[in-house]
Amino acid sequence: MITGIDLVEQMIRWRAGEKLSLSQKDVTLTGWAVETRVYAEDPFRNFLPSIGRLIKYRRRSRAASMHHGSQRYWRPGRR
Numbered sequence: 001m002i003t004g005i006d007l008v009e010q011m012i013r014w015r016a017g018e019k020l021s022l023s024q025k026d027v028t029l030t031g032w033a034v035e036t037r038v039y040a041e042d043p044f045r046n047f048l049p050s051i052g053r054l055i056k057y058r059r060r061s062r063a064a065s066m067h068h069g070s071q072r073y074w075r076p077g078r079r
Contacts, residue, residue: 002031 005027014020042050 002029002033003027004030 038054040050040052041047
C-alpha cells in the first residue's frame with residue numbers, strides 16, 4: 001500500500017453515496033507497486049478469454065528480464 005489508504009474501500013464507500021473522507025492533496029505516494037496478471041485467449045473461440053489452468057510456470061532469470069539503461073524491463077523472445 002503505497003498511499004497508506006485503502007483506495008478500494010474509498011471507492012466502494014464513494015459508490016455507495018458517501019462523501020470522500022480525503023482530498024487529492026491528502027494522498028501521498030511512498031514507494032512503488034507492480035501488478036501483473038496472467039491470462040490466455042482461446043483462438044478456437046474467437047480469442048475469448050480462457051480461464052484454464054496454469055500448469056507450468058518458469059521464472060525468467062534476472063539477466064533476461066532486466067534491461068539496464070532503459071524503461072523496457074522485459075524482452076520477449078530472450079532467455
